[in-house]
Amino acid sequence: MEKQLSPDEKLEALWQGVLAPKDPQGNPLQFQSPEAKKAYQERILRFKDAIQMNKLPDRVPVTIFPSMFPWTSAGMTVQEAMYDYAKCAAAFKKFILDFEPDVQWLAVAPGPGKFYEILDYKLYSWPGHGVSPEHSYQCNEGEYMKANEYDALIQDPTGFFLNVYLPRVFGALGGFQMLPFFPGILEMYGVALNFIPFGLPPVQNTFKALFEAGGEALKWIGTVGSVDGELASLGFPALLGGFTKAPFDVIGDTLRGTKEVMLDIYRQPDKLIKAMEALTPLMIKMGVGSAQMTGHPLIFVPLHKGADGFLSDEQFKKFYWPTLKEVLLGLIEGGCVPLPAAEGGYSSRLDVVKDLPKGKTLWMIDLTDMGDVKKTLGKNACLLGNVPSALLNLGTPQEVKDYVKRLIDVAGRDGGLIVCNGAFFDQAKPENVKAMVDATKEYGVYN
Amino acid sequence: MSKELVKAIADMREGEALRLAREMAAGGSPPMEILNAAREAMGIVGQRYQEGTYFLPELVLAGEMLNQITDIVKPELAKLPEIKRHGKVVIGTVAGDIHDIGKNIVSFMLDVNGFQVHDLGVDVPPQKFVEAIRDFQPQVVGLSGFLTLAFDSMKGTVEAIKAAGLRDKVKIMVGGGQVNDKIQEYAGADAYGKDAMAGVSLAKKWVGDK
Numbered sequence: 123m124e125k126q127l128s129p130d131e132k133l134e135a136l137w138q139g140v141l142a143p144k145d146p147q148g149n150p151l152q153f154q155s156p157e158a159k160k161a162y163q164e165r166i167l168r169f170k171d172a173i174q175m176n177k178l179p180d181r182v183p184v185t186i187f188p189s190m191f192p193w194t195s196a197g198m199t200v201q202e203a204m205y206d207y208a209k210c211a212a213a214f215k216k217f218i219l220d221f222e223p224d225v226q227w228l229a230v231a232p233g234p235g236k237f238y239e240i241l242d243y244k245l246y247s248w249p250g251h252g253v254s255p256e257h258s259y260q261c262n263e264g265e266y267m268k269a270n271e272y273d274a275l276i277q278d279p280t281g282f283f284l285n286v287y288l289p290r291v292f293g294a295l296g297g298f299q300m301l302p303f304f305p306g307i308l309e310m311y312g313v314a315l316n317f318i319p320f321g322l323p324p325v326q327n328t329f330k331a332l333f334e335a336g337g338e339a340l341k342w343i344g345t346v347g348s349v350d351g352e353l354a355s356l357g358f359p360a361l362l363g364g365f366t367k368a369p370f371d372v373i374g375d376t377l378r379g380t381k382e383v384m385l386d387i388y389r390q391p392d393k394l395i396k397a398m399e400a401l402t403p404l405m406i407k408m409g410v411g412s413a414q415m416t417g418h419p420l421i422f423v424p425l426h427k428g429a430d431g432f433l434s435d436e437q438f439k440k441f442y443w444p445t446l447k448e449v450l451l452g453l454i455e456g457g458c459v460p461l462p463a464a465e466g467g468y469s470s471r472l473d474v475v476k477d478l479p480k481g482k483t484l485w486m487i488d489l490t491d492m493g494d495v496k497k498t499l500g501k502n503a504c505l506l507g508n509v510p511s512a513l514l515n516l517g518t519p520q521e522v523k524d525y526v527k528r529l530i531d532v533a534g535r536d537g538g539l540i541v542c543n544g545a546f547f548d549q550a551k552p553e554n555v556k557a558m559v560d561a562t563k564e565y566g567v568y569n
Numbered sequence: 570m571s572k573e574l575v576k577a578i579a580d581m582r583e584g585e586a587l588r589l590a591r592e593m594a595a596g597g598s599p600p601m602e603i604l605n606a607a608r609e610a611m612g613i614v615g616q617r618y619q620e621g622t623y624f625l626p627e628l629v630l631a632g633e634m635l636n637q638i639t640d641i642v643k644p645e646l647a648k649l650p651e652i653k654r655h656g657k658v659v660i661g662t663v664a665g666d667i668h669d670i671g672k673n674i675v676s677f678m679l680d681v682n683g684f685q686v687h688d689l690g691v692d693v694p695p696q697k698f699v700e701a702i703r704d705f706q707p708q709v710v711g712l713s714g715f716l717t718l719a720f721d722s723m724k725g726t727v728e729a730i731k732a733a734g735l736r737d738k739v740k741i742m743v744g745g746g747q748v749n750d751k752i753q754e755y756a757g758a759d760a761y762g763k764d765a766m767a768g769v770s771l772a773k774k775w776v777g778d779k
Contacts, residue, residue, distance in 0.1 A: 257718050380670055384626040385626070388581060388583065388626060433626065466746075547717045549721070
């Protein structure tokens with residue numbers, strides 16, 4: 123029998139994997155120079171030491187985790203970045219080489235515009251489809267899961283997604299409504315009856331759209347994904363292994379919608395909790411599986427509806443945190459580093475979320491006071507953030523430098539800090555973004 | 570019975586609130602009495618939100634209860650006189666941005682604090698703000714935005730209001746997402762509100778209400 127690795131061993135295997143990257147053929151990656159190889163490994167270890175909080179890295183790591191900035195700053199529209207994959211890849215590469223952050227977060231943010239068209243994606247508006255060319259895609263909130271569908275989700279989440287949810291958010295996946303009940307495919311007697319839907323035109327049309335969409339996705343990742351190897355060979359590592367979500371946000375963001383999930387807290391709290399419990403193992407599996415597939419340890423967990431002002435303390439403790447905590451611990455158990463992004467303010471949540479195992483998570487902090495975070499959550503978790511978008515947009519390089527210096531003094535003197543933007547941004551003054559990186563390299567050296 | 574209705578709504582007992590409203594309507598209570606009770610309850614909800622005991626779930630549920638109760642008395646609604654308001658506010662999420670959670674909270678809180686609110690929705694072009702100011706003649710304009718793109722849209726909206734010769738007719742407040750006083754200055758607005766309560770205070774100050 124194969125030996126079971128402990129969570130720490132699984133994680134260490136991922137770190138060792140990124141430290142010794144491979145090319146697409148599976149051979150050791152050829153670095154473009156010995157200096158590039160050295161820089162690549164130093165950058166990874168800098169992040170690893172900051173996250174694990176066992177020893178101080180050589181300096182405070184710095185990174186840029188933008189949304190559309192790499193493309194808007196290259197003078198492209200978001201539409202171009204979404205439809206011209208080669209241009210998207212080239213601009214991203216130039217962005218990393220110009221700004222020289224310690225870690226890059228992949229060129230995948232714009233995504234493949236054509237792919238969304240093929241599947242008639244209704245969940246988002248994007249340039250040319252409800253949003254102007256220069257603006258980012260945005261979510262169309264809606265009640266994509268009805269109030270009376272909790273039982274269906276709870277009993278069989280995958281079946282609910284296949285038969286009900288996906289046809290609602292992708293116009294071209296209507297044929298999925300007719301798919302058979304797969305756990306009913308058991309014996310030879312009658313087995314063929316299950317496959318009748320695949321002979322019907324709506325299902326066949328859906329599969330045709332899927333083949334086309336799959337081809338487009340492959341074409342896109344073949345282009346934007348090739349940048350990772352190039353950047354690695356030049357000394358810039360990627361650590362992002364995938365993403366997952368807090369079960370409350372899964373329901374509140376894209377299934378029921380904000381208004382409806384808030385009503386469910388009063389109208390059907392037990393079903394809401396049961397549904398979140400049903401989603402929890404799936405959200406763990408999603409993150410762990412994707413870390414294993416990509417070989418990268420960090421699993422991004424954007425946090426939305428638990429921020430200050432959305433829920434009361436009691437509601438946060440009852441509805442939001444228990445399943446999120448389970449997801450975070452499950453990711454750690456699976457050998458990943460969860461990277462929850464506390465978007466907005468999180469002051470009122472710090473005392474609830476602070477007691478996670480030390481050195482196992484990395485928290486992106488947006489508007490919360492970093493001094494407060496450091497004294498609570500920051501005792502156990504490395505913090506990433508929190509240079510404000512307004513400052514990056516409208517400040518001067520000197521103001522950015524001053525901010526970074528204060529940030530390091532307040533939250534980084536004894537480790538556990540990675541300097542970064544606090545929120546995902548599309549626009550900024552390039553010289554301010556550069557100042558954020560340079561100031562960290564200048565002030566962030568540990569003696 | 571209207572006291573019980575106020576309490577049921579304010580305490581988030583939806584089933585009981587609707588039952589009471591139906592009973593009152595069936596028993597011949599004037600629609601005005603039922604709606605006044607609902608409005609009084611909204612004031613309490615707003616107060617509790619302001620005090621930090623109520624949050625988004627309560628605001629949403631209160632709004633739902635109000636809608637359902639309005640439906641119950643609707644046949645008579647046409648006869649209702651307009652209630653007295655302290656002032657008028659035009660509000661909207663600026664061009665290019667379709668986020669509305671924060672804006673809706675501000676609208677709700679302005680409404681329960683006695684303002685007549687004209688909510689233009691999301692992705693509102695500057696010209697639409699200008700037209701609304703002309704038609705509705707508010708004292709206050711609220712510009713909301715979540716994404717960084719909103720910074721320029723806010724600036725563009727204020728410029729359009731200025732170009733239309735309406736800048737000195739209104740006070741403009743901005744808020745949402747990454748917005749702060751730096752953005753206020755950049756956009757040329759009069760103030761930045763950190764949250765819904767700040768928005769209400771600004772509006773009250775500007776219309777000369779305590």
